[in-house]
Each structure stands twice: as C-alpha cells, then as structure tokens.
Amino acid sequence: MRIVAALGGNALLKRGEAQTQAALAANVVQAATVLAELVTAGHSLIVTHGNGPQVGLLALQAAAGPKGSAQPLDSLGAESEGWIGYLLEQELANALPPGMEIATLLTRIEVDASDPAFAAPIKPIGPVYDETTARRMAAERHWAVAPDGAYWRRVVPSPAPVRLLNAASIARLVAANTLVICAGGGGIPVARDAAGKWRGVEAVIDKDAASALLAVQMQADLFLMLTDVDAVYLDYGTASQRPLRQASPDELAAHAFATGSMGPKAAAACRFAKATSRPAAIGSLRDAVGIVAGTNGTRIG
C-alpha cells in the first residue's frame, strides 16, 4: 500500500519533555524504527511531520539572537523542514535496508491571504508556560497566547492549505520508489501578492490538514496519523471516555473534538476519506503496524 504517514508533534517531543536536541534525536530514532517496519512489510511511505514545538523554539532563538536578524515565521518553518527532515532522513537511512532511496523536499503550500484564520490565531507553537508568564510574554513580544491543556502557549494563525506547490516533484520521486519526506510542519505557507508574486506569510499550516491534501493528491491507499494516544476517544478526559474503533466520515464529523488536538486530525481524516473513499487511521506511533493491519487505532472510512 502507498501510505502517507503523518508524525504528530508529540511523536517528536513527548508531552512534558524538555526541548533539547538529544530528546528530539531520540524520538526521531523511535519514529524511524516504526516507519521502517512499515517499509519492511512492503508498504511505500510518504512521511510528513509536525513542527509546533520546533518552530516555536526557532522563533525564540531568532528573537534572542543578534538585533534585527530575526526571520519571519515562513522562513522559520522552512528551517524546521530542514532540521527535522534531516534528522528523520538520517534515522530512516539507519533503520532501512541499504540502498533504499530517501529524499526530503521542501514544500511550499499556497494559502488564501484572505483566510479568516489570519484574524484568529489558534495554532500553538513553542514551549508551554504558566498563564502569568504567557500573558507577560504576549505583552512583551506582541504574541497571541491561549490555553493548551493545563498550560498556555503562543498561538499563530493557521490558514487552510489550498495547493501543494511541489506536488509534481513529490509524485515523481514517489513513483520511483523513493521514500519521500515532505510537507514538514504543514509546509511553508505562501500566497500571491497583488502583483501576482509569491510571498511567505506569517503562519503555520496544520500538518494534518496539509498531509490530507498530500494524501489525496498522491492517491494514497491509507492516510495514517501517528500521535501519542492509541485511538480517537469519545468523551475524552471524562469518566465515560471510550475509544472509537471505526467510524464513517459522517459519523466522525458528528462528534465534537478539541480544536487544538484531536479536532484537526478528525477533520483531516474526514477530508481524505470523503475525497477518496479510502480509509484514514489515527493512533499511537508505537502501534503503527497494528493500525495499518486494522487491529489498533481508529479507522475512518
């Protein structure tokens, strides 16, 4: 099967983990080991990944660096594609049989400059703060901040992905049996200006939304979202929480999920399953083989 496998932010930085290169590298090794099992089982993979903690860290580093040198969010997103993409490519090369080709492509994704998402930042990036610290940093740095679980985080606009601008190259490499890493961090968001020129925009596209678009366009047989929970749960976090094993897109869409976590995954799953009549699945990275086999996770479609 051709599988688009989207690695969640929590697959790259575990909840509560300090954000160090060592932690990222160790998590990437784990992810690569699991992904390699899918390749060994005969599947063809296109790998995408989140960048929320990493692009937020790069923004903090850029702001702390030499005066006037800070990059805007689109460039920081591109940097995160380089950084995380490289580590993933390297550990996949270590985990896969020799001779398997791997390529990491930068991925520019068109967004609509008039997307209402620009006026309502919801995508959390960077580390967590307590509310007082978050509000102070928001005032000092002109950030938007919002609660994320028990903590607070910086939030940035997250416009909908409209069009992959590097799809032909991705498709060409996939057709040649190359394991392609792309659309990292949801892709680099760009839009045409009034003169028709491409310009980066200060935003972070949701990586599940971008991955769904990619999975549709690459005619994936399965769209797999790998995170740190073992299934989609109904009434999550309450006494009556229970895993959902299977749902149609319409059944899934009838449930309400948190906007910051399961919501985008559920929406992306519905989008792919409706557009293609092929299944999407959501579950834990460590269960990836079982999710593909249909014995673990939540299957939509």
Added chain:
Amino acid sequence: MRIVAALGGNALLKRGEAQTQAALAANVVQAATVLAELVTAGHSLIVTHGNGPQVGLLALQAAAGPKGSAQPLDSLGAESEGWIGYLLEQELANALPPGMEIATLLTRIEVDASDPAFAAPIKPIGPVYDETTARRMAAERHWAVAPDGAYWRRVVPSPAPVRLLNAASIARLVAANTLVICAGGGGIPVARDAAGKWRGVEAVIDKDAASALLAVQMQADLFLMLTDVDAVYLDYGTASQRPLRQASPDELAAHAFATGSMGPKAAAACRFAKATSRPAAIGSLRDAVGIVAGTNGTRIG
C-alpha cells in the same frame, strides 16, 4: 547546456552588509533574476548556494535561545538549507515562466570522520568581528577564530565531501527538467560511526567543493561559480593584479590563491575540469549570461 550554478556567500550577503532577512531576501531576488535569464536562454540549471554567514547567524541565535536547546552544526546546516533554499525557490518561481518546476532537496554528504580538516578549522561562518572581540568570543564560546580579510571570524572544520547521499533523487528530478536547488551550504556533513550508523558531524563543507562533486556526478556541461568578483585575478590586491581569462586546470593549479576566498573556487574548478574535460567558470553573479557565453569571467578547462 546543463549547468551547475553555485551561488557564493557574497551573492547572498554583500560584503559589509548587515545580516537581516530584508538584505538576504533582496539579494536572493537579484540572484534569482540572473539565474532565470540562464533558464530563459535555454539552459537547464542545478543551483547550489553557500551558507557561511547564515549558518553562523543560526549558531548565534541557537546559543542565545533557551538554555540547553542549541542545535549542533549539522542540524544548523540543515536549517540553512531550508531557509535559503526556500527563499531561492520562491524567488525563482517569481522570476521564471509559470509552469516551470522547481524543487529543493536536502542533501546529506558523506565526509571522512578521520579527515585532518577536523583538527584545523578554516571555514569562516557568521559575522565579522574585530580581533579583540573575536578573541573574547572564542574564549567564552570555545570557538576557533581566524582573520578573514581585514576582520576576524569564527572558523569551523571543513572536511572534503566524499559522496552525495541524495544523488539519485537529484538526478531523477533533473532528468525530468526540474530546476533543482540542492547541496546548500555544501550539504549536511555526515559520517558513519563505528557501528555503521550515519551521524552528523560538526562541520561545514566548502560549497564549491560539494558543487564540483555534484557537477561531476550530474554530468554538467558547465560548472559555474558565481561570486562578487568579475574574474580570477593574479596577484589580487597588489598593484600588478590582472584578471585571468582562461587557464587549463594545470595552469590554474600552479597559481597560489587565498585559502578563504578564491582558493577553494580554483580547486573546485580544477577538480571538475580534470574529471570531466568540460569547463568550469568563475565570475560575478551579474555577468552570469556573459560568463556562460564565454565573454566574461575566468574559464578553466
């Protein structure tokens, strides 16, 4: 003709220019405009670029960011491939006729972990300092520093590139008439450890050396190094300086050039011309069309 065009660091940040995103973006627009002329003239391009100022800036930002979060040089190099590659891809998309495919690939390059270059850092990265500041920062940050023209800069090891690890994907896209941006910053330096696993190494490969290797492997008809001087000069900086218009690899190799600037370009030109019996050329970015036509710059071969 198939041309590998290597953009020098001075094509991305002019000498003496403050390192801001605006300066980088403006220089990238200029470079893309010139490169687009070559495409319009019917040539097929593979574009590489330096990253000395940019990877040095990323290192300063990383060191100034949250404690314990700093990335090593290989990851910073990967980030610079994302950052600069994205800006180049975007401005090439703006400068080229619609429908022209462009792809930016991360490029891991194997180096020899026992390369003597690791013991003798010579590659300047980041901003220039006066000698006192450079020596102070070297002591504080455990840097090596060295003179670079009238100033001082941080220097890092620059091992020789041994093998492009993403060559098959680059070749596949080039064969499909895609304008490929790759080997940015000389590629991401990696080596196998004792267990045979790929590991990043803390170094910056010379981008002209990496580009020569790429040009040989991609069977380029011309290897073009674009910088901010209009030709290779003999006795550069003296009263008797004069441009060299044409030389065989052996003639060029007989001259001595500064290790930090023209030396690596001359060596890369010789390497390509000797390996392929096809020409290399060195000159000013703004003269690129004339250099390809043979009316400007220095031609080796």
